[in-house]
Amino acid sequence: MNKKIEFPKNFLWGGATAATQIEGAYNVDGKSLSVMEMIPFIKLKDRKDLSETRNLTTQDLLDSIENKKGLHYPKRYGIDFYNRYKEDIALFKEAGFKIFRMSVSWGRIFPNGDEEEPNKKGLEFYKNVFEECKKQGLELMVTINHFDMPFPIIQKYGGWKNRKVIDMYFKYAKTLIDEFSEYVKYWLPFNEINLGVLFSAMGLEGDSNKKTLQEKIAGTYQDLHNQFVAQAKFIEYAKNFDNTMVGCMVADATTYSIDCNPINVFENQQKEQMKKFFYYDVMTSGEYPSYSKRFFKENKIEIIKEISDDQLLKNNTIQFISFSYYMSSTIAKENTEMTEGNLMKMGKNPFLVATEWGWQIDPIGLRYCLNQLWDRYHLPLFISENGIGVLEELNESNTINDDYRIEYLGKHFEQMSEAIKDGVNLFGYTMWTPIDVVSAGSNEMSKRYGLIYVDYDDYHKGTGNRFKKKSYYWFKNFMETCEI
Ligand code: BGP
Numbered sequence: 001m002n003k004k005i006e007f008p009k010n011f012l013w014g015g016a017t018a019a020t021q022i023e024g025a026y027n028v029d030g031k032s033l034s035v036m037e038m039i040p041f042i043k044l045k046d047r048k049d050l051s052e053t054r055n056l057t058t059q060d061l062l063d064s065i066e067n068k069k070g071l072h073y074p075k076r077y078g079i080d081f082y083n084r085y086k087e088d089i090a091l092f093k094e095a096g097f098k099i100f101r102m103s104v105s106w107g108r109i110f111p112n113g114d115e116e117e118p119n120k121k122g123l124e125f126y127k128n129v130f131e132e133c134k135k136q137g138l139e140l141m142v143t144i145n146h147f148d149m150p151f152p153i154i155q156k157y158g159g160w161k162n163r164k165v166i167d168m169y170f171k172y173a174k175t176l177i178d179e180f181s182e183y184v185k186y187w188l189p190f191n192e193i194n195l196g197v198l199f200s201a202m203g204l205e206g207d208s209n210k211k212t213l214q215e216k217i218a219g220t221y222q223d224l225h226n227q228f229v230a231q232a233k234f235i236e237y238a239k240n241f242d243n244t245m246v247g248c249m250v251a252d253a254t255t256y257s258i259d260c261n262p263i264n265v266f267e268n269q270q271k272e273q274m275k276k277f278f279y280y281d282v283m284t285s286g287e288y289p290s291y292s293k294r295f296f297k298e299n300k301i302e303i304i305k306e307i308s309d310d311q312l313l314k315n316n317t318i319q320f321i322s323f324s325y326y327m328s329s330t331i332a333k334e335n336t337e338m339t340e341g342n343l344m345k346m347g348k349n350p351f352l353v354a355t356e357w358g359w360q361i362d363p364i365g366l367r368y369c370l371n372q373l374w375d376r377y378h379l380p381l382f383i384s385e386n387g388i389g390v391l392e393e394l395n396e397s398n399t400i401n402d403d404y405r406i407e408y409l410g411k412h413f414e415q416m417s418e419a420i421k422d423g424v425n426l427f428g429y430t431m432w433t434p435i436d437v438v439s440a441g442s443n444e445m446s447k448r449y450g451l452i453y454v455d456y457d458d459y460h461k462g463t464g465n466r467f468k469k470k471s472y473y474w475f476k477n478f479m480e481t482c483e484i
Contacts, residue, residue, distance in 0.1 A: 002483040005417040014099035015434025018146040020075045025082035029121035032111035034148035038064040040071035074438045077460040093136035096479040100138045101430040103146035113153035113168040130183035141186035160223035169230040181241045189231040192251040194279045218301045235316035247320040254328040254365035286314035324385030328365035363411040370419035387432040389447040400469040410484035
């Protein structure tokens with residue numbers, strides 16, 4: 001018999017995507033390339049680990065523009081959402097979604113970053129998409145920058161370390177809210193702002209392999225500070241609009257101590273401070289927390305600020321917290337067995353099972369995380385990503401019986417419901433993803449997360465046709481009945 005769990009009537013259920021993983025059409029209507037679209041596909045069996053797909057030099061990136069090496073760049077093609085968005089949005093509506101989270105591609109709106117005027121064709125595309133969502137009665141949550149800074153900004157200005165980029169970001173973000181405030185209520189200035197540390201190793205800092213680790217880390221925190229400032233400027237401006245909420249998006253992953261040895265328990269607390277709470281703390285209080293000051297001092301990191309930055313951050317904090325949650329891990333000590341995680345390796349937990357990509361499944365870790373965030377911040381919470389990536393093939397009935405996904409979602413929903421009973425103010429959930437997309441971290445199409453199967457392989461071969469999986473019908477029924 002199915003089990004009934006409880007959720008508030010107005011809970012916002014839906015799905016999440018990102019421009020570079022779905023749109024394709026990388027070279028039409030004036031769009032520039034983003035770094036994400038310059039990372040080539042490497043077959044799983046041919047690569048040692050994921051970092052191989054990210055250790056790119058500036059020369060690699062330049063060579064990719066005209067594809068001198070004849071490689072395949074999956075994020076240039078996505079799943080052709082650019083041309084098929086009406087069909088996809090109709091499927092989301094039919095599934096019973098109330099909200100759709102998507103991102104805008106910066107390179108469609110300001111291809112070089114420093115233009116005076118936005119690209120009309122880019123604005124037109126998003127207006128059409130938003131109109132379609134409105135027609136279908138879908139609320140929108142928009143990520144302004146989901147890992148896709150236009151490459152010309154990196155090439156000419158060196159990326160986030162240059163304060164001119166703050167102004168370029170603000171001009172871009174301001175254009176979006178000026179144009180689209182009537183469609184979009186929820187805004188997320190940056191996707192997974194705490195993963196920047198990994199992107200500076202991806203060419204965003206130029207030839208990063210020429211730098212020492214200390215230089216790289218220091219550069220990352222400077223980039224981050226400039227992003228905090230850019231976000232605060234946007235929050236300040238967004239106050240001019242009614243019915244608008246600006247939140248953050250942090251890649252969360254509960255971490256546990258390896259055992260009850262106080263040394264390890266404390267080490268876990270310190271890791272949590274700098275890997276997750278630091279980000280939420282700055283964005284909710286507008287101040288750098290005390291533990292970060294010690295961390296910066298001991299690691300010889302000096303953040304260059306302008307006089308007005310502190311006040312700007314203080315006056316412009318986020319209104320809600322959103323985060324992604326896929327897995328948990330333990331802290332990694334010497335000799336700890338490791339497993340893959342979201343863009344980095346993590347300590348293995350003997351009590352958990354992992355996906356084919358090594359991501360450890362832990363629904364109780366989600367309840368733990370929700371309680372931690374609510375207790376610490378007392379701000380409304382929203383889960384903006386959660387899901388499971390699996391190798392899948394259509395069966396003879398043109399569907400997939402993805403019971404593992406149903407089990408994954410059901411168990412997480414159960415823990416969310418428990419957290420709400422604990423008193424946590426959780427107001428919505430967008431699963432990753434309603435439809436198969438190109439993987440952010442591994443560039444594979446075959447790492448499938450969707451409720452809907454998309455007929456493209458890793459080389460973008462296929463019809464692109466969409467097929468509903470068993471989980472599509474299960475999710476639809478769940479939203480109506482709350483039965484798992
Ligand atoms: C998050 C990103 C998404 C997404 C997801 C799954 O880090 O915000 O863009 O893709 O993780 O990761 P992956 O695609 O690498 O499996």
